[in-house]
Amino acid sequence: MTASAHVPASRSPGVVPLAVQLGCVFGLGGLGSTAMAVALPAAAAELELSAAQSTWIISLYVVAMAVGTPLYGRLVDAVGVRVPLVSGIALMTLGALGTATAVDFGVLVAARLVQGLGSGVGATLAVAVIGTRFDGHERTRGLALAAGTAGAIGATGPLLGGVTESILTWRGTAAVPVLAALVLIPLWRRVRGPGVGSRVDVVGAVLVALGAAGTIMVVQSPSSGAPVAWTGAVLALVAVPLVVRRSRRGAHVFLPASVLLDARIVRTCLLAGTVPAAWFALLVAVPARLAERGWSPLLVGLTLVPSAVAALLAPHLTVRLSRRVGVGPSLAIAAATAVAALVSSGLGALADLPVPMVAGVALVSVAFSLGQPSLFTVVSELAAPGNRGVAVGFATFVFLLCGSAGSALVGGLMPSLDVHGSLLVLALVCACGGTSVGKGVWRFRAS
Numbered sequence: 001m002t003a004s005a006h007v008p009a010s011r012s013p014g015v016v017p018l019a020v021q022l023g024c025v026f027g028l029g030g031l032g033s034t035a036m037a038v039a040l041p042a043a044a045a046e047l048e049l050s051a052a053q054s055t056w057i058i059s060l061y062v063v064a065m066a067v068g069t070p071l072y073g074r075l076v077d078a079v080g081v082r083v084p085l086v087s088g089i090a091l092m093t094l095g096a097l098g099t100a101t102a103v104d105f106g107v108l109v110a111a112r113l114v115q116g117l118g119s120g121v122g123a124t125l126a127v128a129v130i131g132t133r134f135d136g137h138e139r140t141r142g143l144a145l146a147a148g149t150a151g152a153i154g155a156t157g158p159l160l161g162g163v164t165e166s167i168l169t170w171r172g173t174a175a176v177p178v179l180a181a182l183v184l185i186p187l188w189r190r191v192r193g194p195g196v197g198s199r200v201d202v203v204g205a206v207l208v209a210l211g212a213a214g215t216i217m218v219v220q221s222p223s224s225g226a227p228v229a230w231t232g233a234v235l236a237l238v239a240v241p242l243v244v245r246r247s248r249r250g251a252h253v254f255l256p257a258s259v260l261l262d263a264r265i266v267r268t269c270l271l272a273g274t275v276p277a278a279w280f281a282l283l284v285a286v287p288a289r290l291a292e293r294g295w296s297p298l299l300v301g302l303t304l305v306p307s308a309v310a311a312l313l314a315p316h317l318t319v320r321l322s323r324r325v326g327v328g329p330s331l332a333i334a335a336a337t338a339v340a341a342l343v344s345s346g347l348g349a350l351a352d353l354p355v356p357m358v359a360g361v362a363l364v365s366v367a368f369s370l371g372q373p374s375l376f377t378v379v380s381e382l383a384a385p386g387n388r389g390v391a392v393g394f395a396t397f398v399f400l401l402c403g404s405a406g407s408a409l410v411g412g413l414m415p416s417l418d419v420h421g422s423l424l425v426l427a428l429v430c431a432c433g434g435t436s437v438g439k440g441v442w443r444f445r446a447s
Contacts, residue, residue, distance in 0.1 A: 015139075019126070019146040020146075020149050022187070025122040026125075028119075028122070029119030029177070030151075031156075031176060032112075033062065035173050036058070037283045038162050042170040046170070055220065055408065055410075057112055058284055058407045062401075062407065065117070065119045067120070067212055068117045068119065068120020068124075069393055071205050072393075073128065081128065085184070087121070094114055095115020095116070096111075096178050099111040120400075122150065127396065147368065147369050148318070151365055155304070160301065205254045207239045207254075210239040214237075215240075216404050218233055221412060243255060247261065255394055255397075258387050266398075267437040269395050270398065271437050274402070275335060275364070275368055276399050278341050280404065281422075282341065282423070285410050286360070290354065292419075303358055307358070309362075310365045311366070311369055314365065318374070331375055333370065334368075334370040335367070339431045344356045344363060346360075350424075
């Protein structure tokens with residue numbers, strides 16, 4: 001993801017308008033999950049889906065989004081920014097329309113995979129453009145603003161989804177991400193520059209996709225049955241070693257060994273992964289728990305408005321905190337906040353109290369806006385100059401894959417442990433995992 005660096009800095013637009021526009025594309029990708037989350041009960045009722053099938057609608061979407069991010073990064077290197085921008089928004093729009101017109105579970109899953117693959121372009125372009133055109137605090141500010149904008153749009157998803165569902169049914173909610181097309185024209189003018197002609201490793205991308213899908217299938221298998229578990233295990237056991245083996249072939253492969261096997265980068269990505277794991281898990285669990293209380297999608301959306309406000313205010317906190325304590329501690333604080341959000345919502349679900357559940361969603365919104373730019377800054381500093389684009393693409397992939405794993409784990413455990421049990425188990429997993437991989441990140445200071 002280095003093509004955007006070919007644009008002279010003197011001709012680059014200011015970081016604020018560019019970050020907002022890129023954040024809008026990223027946020028509308030997230031909106032595909034947040035808006036759909038409140039409409040899932042209605043969609044499941046109409047299409048006669050089980051609880052496990054409903055969770056797949058979120059989990060598989062995020063998996064496709066995760067795989068799409070490094071793929072678009074490679075496309076940026078190969079052909080520049082504009083082609084990935086158009087293709088990503090086109091796939092996002094096509095998938096949203098396919099979801100809105102789905103007649104059964106198979107069509108719905110296929111459409112969501114297409115939509116998720118397109119949605120991966122938002123995070124990639126935000127990092128590729130801002131990360132290469134700006135340095136130091138301006139880069140941190142731009143990434144924080146893009147993440148905050150994305151988080152705010154994503155956080156308004158429940159409200160927008162609830163309002164739309166009350167007027168146009170769940171199908172109207174599913175079509176909301178087509179609004180991404182409105183951002184295409186202004187962004188087209190701001191992003192330009194040729195690629196560097198690098199190749200796109202299609203085989204590597206397929207292997208990564210199979211390994212990621214297999215992992216998520218295993219995580220969610222408690223509610224999906226033994227066939228899903230065995231299929232996922234076979235995919236993961238075959239694909240993951242092949243990805244590692246292929247990574248040693250050089251810098252042109254989808255995930256090169258210089259990034260994939262760098263322990264510092266991997267640990268940083270896994271620590272940051274606690275944030276999206278909590279975010280997407282709460283998107284599944286909290287609306288589901290409130291729906292069990294008889295709340296309408298509109299009421300659920302209104303209740304989650306504080307999370308949108310928190311996401312809007314978070315970028316200011318991100319910049320100040322990173323300057324005061326450094327990006328490493330900021331990332332660790334974001335991970336701890338995400339665990340606290342899971343505990344708050346889990347205990348709220350246990351006591352059947354909506355306020356702690358909503359507070360958890362607000363907390364994780366802040367953690368998201370703080371953790372993502374901190375992750376990108378740390379990874380950019382850890383990677384060699386020639387590998388920074390690939391490293392950030394890998395970081396985004398792991399970030400979103402952990403998000404899919406979080407929603408899959410909660411979806412898999414909810415039938416047996418209920419909402420509160422699944423959230424508290426995930427909180428324990430994130431706390432233990434974050435503690436074990438976070439060594440050294442706390443002391444990191446960006447140069």
